[in-house]
Amino acid sequence: MNAIQSVKRTKESSPAIHRWDHFRTSPLSPCSGRLNWLSHFIQTVLSARLGISVVRFTDSQFFSSSYPSTQVLGYCQSSASRTPIIVLRHLACAIIMSLACVAPALSQTAPEIFKVDPPSWWTRSSVNPVRLLIRGKNLEAARVRVSGTGLRIVGAPKTNDRGTYLFVDVAIAPQAGPGQRQIQITTASGTTQSAFEILSPLTRAGNFQGFSPADVMYLIMVDRFSDGDPSNNDPAQSRGLYDRENKYYYHGGDLQGVIDRLGYLKELGVTAIWLTPWYDNYDRLNEIELKEGKPCTGFHGYNPQDFYAVEEHFGDLAKLRELVNAAHRLGIKVIQDDVANHTGPYHPWVDDPPTPTWFNGTRERHLNNVFQTWELHDPRPVEILKRETMEGWFLDFLPDLNQHDPEVARYLIQNTLWWVGVTGLDGIRMDTWQYVPNSFWREWNAALKRDYPSFRVVGEVKDGDVVHTSFFQGGVTRFDGVDSGLDSLLDFPLFYPIRHAFAEGKKLDDVPKTLAKDYLYTKPNILVTLLGGHDDGRFMSEKGATIDGLKLANTFVLTTRGVPQLYYGDEIAMTGPDEATARKDFPGGFPGDRRNAFSREGRSRDEQELFEYIRRVAHLHNELEPLKRGALVNLHVSDQQYAYARTTKDGAVVVAMNNDTKPIMIAFEVSPAGLANGMRLVDRLGASRDVQVENGKLNVALPSRSAAIFVQK
Numbered sequence: 040m041n042a043i044q045s046v047k048r049t050k051e052s053s054p055a056i057h058r059w060d061h062f063r064t065s066p067l068s069p070c071s072g073r074l075n076w077l078s079h080f081i082q083t084v085l086s087a088r089l090g091i092s093v094v095r096f097t098d099s100q101f102f103s104s105s106y107p108s109t110q111v112l113g114y115c116q117s118s119a120s121r122t123p124i125i126v127l128r129h130l131a132c133a134i135i136m137s138l139a140c141v142a143p144a145l146s147q148t149a150p151e152i153f154k155v156d157p158p159s160w161w162t163r164s165s166v167n168p169v170r171l172l173i174r175g176k177n178l179e180a181a182r183v184r185v186s187g188t189g190l191r192i193v194g195a196p197k198t199n200d201r202g203t204y205l206f207v208d209v210a211i212a213p214q215a216g217p218g219q220r221q222i223q224i225t226t227a228s229g230t231t232q233s234a235f236e237i238l239s240p241l242t243r244a245g246n247f248q249g250f251s252p253a254d255v256m257y258l259i260m261v262d263r264f265s266d267g268d269p270s271n272n273d274p275a276q277s278r279g280l281y282d283r284e285n286k287y288y289y290h291g292g293d294l295q296g297v298i299d300r301l302g303y304l305k306e307l308g309v310t311a312i313w314l315t316p317w318y319d320n321y322d323r324l325n326e327i328e329l330k331e332g333k334p335c336t337g338f339h340g341y342n343p344q345d346f347y348a349v350e351e352h353f354g355d356l357a358k359l360r361e362l363v364n365a366a367h368r369l370g371i372k373v374i375q376d377d378v379a380n381h382t383g384p385y386h387p388w389v390d391d392p393p394t395p396t397w398f399n400g401t402r403e404r405h406l407n408n409v410f411q412t413w414e415l416h417d418p419r420p421v422e423i424l425k426r427e428t429m430e431g432w433f434l435d436f437l438p439d440l441n442q443h444d445p446e447v448a449r450y451l452i453q454n455t456l457w458w459v460g461v462t463g464l465d466g467i468r469m470d471t472w473q474y475v476p477n478s479f480w481r482e483w484n485a486a487l488k489r490d491y492p493s494f495r496v497v498g499e500v501k502d503g504d505v506v507h508t509s510f511f512q513g514g515v516t517r518f519d520g521v522d523s524g525l526d527s528l529l530d531f532p533l534f535y536p537i538r539h540a541f542a543e544g545k546k547l548d549d550v551p552k553t554l555a556k557d558y559l560y561t562k563p564n565i566l567v568t569l570l571g572g573h574d575d576g577r578f579m580s581e582k583g584a585t586i587d588g589l590k591l592a593n594t595f596v597l598t599t600r601g602v603p604q605l606y607y608g609d610e611i612a613m614t615g616p617d618e619a620t621a622r623k624d625f626p627g628g629f630p631g632d633r634r635n636a637f638s639r640e641g642r643s644r645d646e647q648e649l650f651e652y653i654r655r656v657a658h659l660h661n662e663l664e665p666l667k668r669g670a671l672v673n674l675h676v677s678d679q680q681y682a683y684a685r686t687t688k689d690g691a692v693v694v695a696m697n698n699d700t701k702p703i704m705i706a707f708e709v710s711p712a713g714l715a716n717g718m719r720l721v722d723r724l725g726a727s728r729d730v731q732v733e734n735g736k737l738n739v740a741l742p743s744r745s746a747a748i749f750v751q752k
């Protein structure tokens with residue numbers, strides 16, 4: 040940890056300690072230190088009156104605060120003066136010598152606080168007391184007090200063997216007023232303190248809303264979407280990580296950029312945004328994970344160094360709150376990307392864990408993840424493979440958190456609740472879901488739902504097999520005796536057939552064949568359906584992909600069961616064959632871009648046509664009740680044609696699609712959708728002429744690679 044990092048993290052917890060920490064970490068350089076007025080004064084007096092030259096005091100802290108930090112490096116005698124006051128001189132020398140001996144000893148043992156997690160909490164939470172994890176040094180045998188009303192210590196604090204962490208429970212009185220309180224830590228060597236803030240709870244109305252199939256979700260890679268604040272592109276905390284020419288460096292996108300584009304998203308029909316992680320990631324080049332042989336950065340957000348801070352390239356907590364509020368005002372929900380399986384490789388815990396079992400293993404000695412995920416639901420697993428999969432470090436360097444350690448579990452649960460409670464966000468996309476024990480998820484989900492019953496979580500289980508993926512959905516007790524409580528999953532089993540059918544032009548019936556396995560899920564209707572994301576190449580870079588195919592894929596995702604999720608830039612047919620290139624900058628989101636695809640004028644003809652098409656289907660989804668909440672009823676399946684209805688008790692919408700490269704005429708029964716003879720239907724997409732139910736059937740003619748969305752005329 041360098042000095043700048045240390046200063047920054049301390050600053051978040053306590054401005055008062057900020058200065059101290061800075062001085063502590065300043066490199067010592069004998070005989071070249073900056074002397075303050077007091078040390079100047081002492082130096083002047085000593086040399087003029089006593090013939091002593093003070094070589095260096097490192098700083099003024101020893102004199103000006105209660106922290107005995109000053110290190111007196113030494114002194115020497117002026118050769119010029121040999122006066123009768125030699126006795127006095129010796130006395131002065133003795134005093135200085137005493138200071139020289141005592142000060143370093145005290146500075147080495149005085150308690151220090153680097154960080155308090157969480158830095159705040161709110162009244163009337165179901166979590167009370169709140170457990171604070173205080174990171175510092177010399178915390179052995181510490182006594183903890185709080186000053187200010189409405190906050191009290193519960194029970195005896197716990198410390199670790201090295202005296203680098205304290206676990207302290209604090210109870211917040213229900214009527215406590217909002218504002219800062221002080222937490223004081225005292226040992227035989229001194230006292231230090233840090234701030235803790237009591238907040239008022241956010242109003243329930245308009246916050247913590249959860250997501251549902253009525254939403255249109257849009258995934259934004261924060262660093263690559265829009266740069267609304269160039270001043271944070273190369274922040275002092277982490278200089279040198281910004282380079283738009285390097286696909287593994289920060290490009291400048293930030294929370295202000297998302298705020299600036301909310302109008303665009305609203306126009307497109309988006310009602311929920313999923314932002315890639317905004318945790319503070321490491322402030323340095325990652326020299327452990329090499330990309331194309333070179334160090335990379337944590338621009339993606341999945342390598343936290345601090346679970347309680349916002350990445351400085353993206354903004355800060357105030358900006359995040361502003362974003363959530365601005366989105367909510369426009370009827371757009373906010374979904375956090377959360378990580379509970381691992382930390383980044385440079386998290387301070389890695390070399391100084393709060394408990395001996397904080398991680399599964401240590402940096403030097405740990406299992407490597409073998410990704411044999413089928414073992415996770417095998418009733419007869421090979422135990423070592425299962426352990427390597429659950430507890431192994433991702434890529435051999437991402438420290439795997441041990442959620443069986445009750446302190447880790449409590450830390451992670453509080454951390455999740457804190458982001459929700461302080462911002463009002465609406466849902467969570469949880470990274471690497473399957474590598475974390477179900478028993479932990481049960482507790483985590485229960486804690487979330489206790490305070491935020493409407494809240495929803497979607498887990499990332501990246502697997503194309505419904506049998507595998509459905510195992511992780513909650514709502515049923517599995518063979519391991521646990522119901523994880525998980526609401527939703529990213530629908531990767533459907534993602535691959537969508538790509539094959541609509542991008543590559545392969546058989547369309549693999550899509551309804553996959554949907555036929557829905558009975559394995561407890562709640563298929565809340566699955567998040569997608570045709571693109573930040574971990575895969577773009578749709579338009581698949582072999583055979585066309586704009587027409589992309590339109591079909593979007594039509595399907597926006598009209599079938601589940602919560603439709605779009606990926607930023609797919610609406611303008613952005614390309615990128617692999618993970619790195621699928622994360623390109625949105626054109627127009629960054630200063631100096633040649634064109635602005637956020638506006639109609641900046642889009643090419645193809646881009647505009649596609650954007651307009653997706654906008655139209657998204658708005659139909661938001662307008663037509665059956666597309667938001669209706670049951671899915673299959674009406675017709677053949678190699679390259681698929682027709683289905685979404686029905687509610689009040690009506691139905693019929694979707695017909697032709698994935699073939701030639702026009703077709705299909706006839707199919709619509710009585711399962713409750714459509715009566717004589718009913719006239721109009722295609723809201725304009726691909727088909729009006730049709731009428733005759734003999735219980737619809738006859739539909741569709742051009743090549745097109746779709747119709749029929750509603751009653």
Ligand SMILES: [Ca+2]
Binds near residue numbers: 266267292
């Ligand atoms: Ca920026």
Ligand SMILES: [Ca+2]
Binds near residue numbers: 277322352
């Ligand atoms: Ca950072």
Ligand SMILES: [Ca+2]
Binds near residue numbers: 439440474475
């Ligand atoms: Ca794990």
